[in-house]
Amino acid sequence: MIIGVPKEIKDNEYRVALTPAGATELINAGHKVFIQKSAGTGSGINDDEYKEVGAEILDTANEVFDKADMIMKIKEPLPQEFKLIKEKQIVFTYFHFASGEELTKAMIDRKAICITYETIETDDGETPLLTPMSEVSGRMASFIGAFYLSRAQGGRGILTTGVTGVEPADVVILGGGTVGRSAAKVAAGLGAKVTILTRSARKLRYLEDTMPENVSTLKSNSFNIAEAVKGADILITGVYIVGAEAPKLVTREMVKSMKPGSVIVCVDIDQGGSVETARPTSHSDPTYIEEGVVHYCVTNMPGAFSRTSTFALTNETLSYALQIANKGWQKALKEDHVLKKGLNVCKGKVTNKPVADAHGLAYTPIDEVLE
Numbered sequence: 328m329i330i331g332v333p334k335e336i337k338d339n340e341y342r343v344a345l346t347p348a349g350a351t352e353l354i355n356a357g358h359k360v361f362i363q364k365s366a367g368t369g370s371g372i373n374d375d376e377y378k379e380v381g382a383e384i385l386d387t388a389n390e391v392f393d394k395a396d397m398i399m400k401i402k403e404p405l406p407q408e409f410k411l412i413k414e415k416q417i418v419f420t421y422f423h424f425a426s427g428e429e430l431t432k433a434m435i436d437r438k439a440i441c442i443t444y445e446t447i448e449t450d451d452g453e454t455p456l457l458t459p460m461s462e463v464s465g466r467m468a469s470f471i472g473a474f475y476l477s478r479a480q481g482g483r484g485i486l487t488t489g490v491t492g493v494e495p496a497d498v499v500i501l502g503g504g505t506v507g508r509s510a511a512k513v514a515a516g517l518g519a520k521v522t523i524l525t526r527s528a529r530k531l532r533y534l535e536d537t538m539p540e541n542v543s544t545l546k547s548n549s550f551n552i553a554e555a556v557k558g559a560d561i562l563i564t565g566v567y568i569v570g571a572e573a574p575k576l577v578t579r580e581m582v583k584s585m586k587p588g589s590v591i592v593c594v595d596i597d598q599g600g601s602v603e604t605a606r607p608t609s610h611s612d613p614t615y616i617e618e619g620v621v622h623y624c625v626t627n628m629p630g631a632f633s634r635t636s637t638f639a640l641t642n643e644t645l646s647y648a649l650q651i652a653n654k655g656w657q658k659a660l661k662e663d664h665v666l667k668k669g670l671n672v673c674k675g676k677v678t679n680k681p682v683a684d685a686h687g688l689a690y691t692p693i694d695e696v697l698e
Contacts, residue, residue, distance in 0.1 A: 328652040329359045331395025333388040334366040337402045337626075339610035341369025341633035342640070344399040344420070349641045349648070351380040358652050359383070363391045370637040392416075397656075399648060401640070402627055403430055414438040415674060417656050419648060421445055421460075424671050425572040425685040426599035432686075434672045440656055441672040444644065445597075446570045446679060448668045454569060455665075456647070458505050459639040461594075463629040465509025465565060468592040471623055472498065472561035473517060475590045475614060481621045483588035485560050488518040495519045499559035501552065501576060501601060503530035503544075506565025506594050514561075515539045522555050552576055557584040565594045566601040570671070571681035577602040579618065587619040596624040657697055667693060 330353055332345045343366045345353075350360045360382040364374060374384045385391050392398060392411035400420035404412060406429070412418060415438065422443040424431045434441050444456035469487075476496060478484035489495030498514040500507045503525025514521045515538065523534055524547040531544045538544075545551045556562055556577055562585070566573050573595045582591070582604045593605040600606075604617045608624045610631060615622050629636035647666050650659040660667040671679040676691040683690035 328655075329361065329394055329396045330648070330652060331361045331391040331398050332363065332366055333391045333398065333400065333408075334363040335369075335401050335630075336388075336405055336408070337630070340402055340627050340630040342401040342630050342637045343367040343370050343372065343633075344401050344641075344644070346370075346638055346641045347372060347376045347380050347382075349645045350377055350382045352645055352649060353652060354381045356649060356653055361385050361391050361394055363388055367637075370633045372637075397648075397651060399644070401630075403427065404433075406433070409433045409437065412437045412439050415440060417442065417651065419444070419644070419651065421597070422671060423597045424679065424682040425570060426597065428686045431672065431677070431682060431688070435675050435677065435688075438675045439672065440670070440674065442651070442656070442666075442669040443570075443671045443679075444669070446669050446671060447647065447666055448569050449665050454567075456640070456643050457567070459643055460629045460636060461505035461565070461567075462509045463632060463636050463639065464594045465506040465563075466513050467628055467632070468506070468510045468563045468565075468594050469498065469513035469517065469519075469561075472514075472563060472590045472592045475592075475621050475623060476561060476588075478588075481588065481614070481616055482590055483560060483586060487514070487561070496560040497522070497558055498561045498563065499555045500524070500563045500565070501547065502565035502567070502595070503527060503534055504565060504567060506567070507563075508534070510563045510565065510594075511538060511542050514563075515542050519561075524551060524555060547576075549576075553581050553584070556581045559585060560589055562589065562591045562602075563594060564591070564601045564605075567595060567598060568681070569668075570679050571598070572685050573598040573601040575601060575603045579603045582618045582620055585618070585620050588621065590621045590623065593622065593624040594628065597626050600624060660693070661697055670696075
């Protein structure tokens with residue numbers, strides 16, 4: 328199989344979908360790897376490193392898309408890339424279809440085979456290709472919240488750590504998954520007073536047992552969310568329902584109840600965001616103020632720490648990419664029910680029900696397209 332890796336074009340997206348080590352594994356398995364010129368530069372990987380392991384460098388994205396059987400990316404294709412995608416071409420990346428109607432319909436029109444990182448799910452409910460980036464985003468979120476809480480950035484002027492005789496910031500975290508756990512560890516390490524809310528009793532017990540003393544847990548329900556949000560200096564949201572648009576758990580009224588200059592870091596904005604007042608932002612223009620509250624809603628947070636993120640992600644994506652390349656997409660999906668869940672759009676049909684429901688589109692079970 329021919330695998331193509333184009334350079335990412337999303338605002339300030341410095342990650343690349345494949346490291347030289349990943350390219351080596353694919354090439355050793357008998358496949359060809361084409362990398363767009365300078366695709367790895369933002370992650371500290373130069374073209375010569377790819378050449379040394381046998382990958383070929385192509386000048387343009389057009390060439391990469393034209394030659395490849397499978398495209399590996401980091402972020403969803405942008406409108407200027409839609410026309411480059413060929414019928415029956417495999418695109419393996421983060422799509423977040425539930426929050427992108429235009430993208431979903433474009434991939435249907437292109438009749439591409441869209442395998443999404445974020446809906447590959449194990450039997451115990453883990454999302455192995457989302458986890459490493461959720462870990463990065465979660466750890467970033469507490470630092471970002473602390474930064475924007477400064478008066479110079481529009482915040483309340485509170486030092487998250489506190490000082491002798493002055494209390495630290497109140498950090499409220501919505502969601503007890505990888506994002507929430509990672510954010511809580513960092514916020515607690517900074518000395519903040521941390522409250523983490525999640526629906527799962529199992530996760531609550533785990534968090535209660537493993538988190539430091541300055542982290543408390545609450546059952547997530549509308550009353551507890553409203554009360555916690557009202558007292559938050561920093562609110563971090565990391566709610567994820569596999570494949571589906573994030574539920575709006577934090578209403579505009581709740582945001583209005585927050586203290587002026589408080590900060591919201593909406594990590595789940597990729598899936599539409601669980602905060603009613605949240606809208607996507609970019610690294611070049613990361614924040615806005617609404618209802619007196621600073622909102623940080625960057626849709627590609629891990630891109631800021633590109634080298635760490637690139638290597639962490641390739642560690643997880645490579646085994647699945649090898650399956651697809653070695654067996655072909657149909658056989659690979661038939662033989663691996665975990666990978667199978669990643670198929671969201673295939674040859675003009677939507678094969679993920681939450682995505683179909685989000686946009687009022689017809690749903691086709693995956694097994695029907697695999698026959």
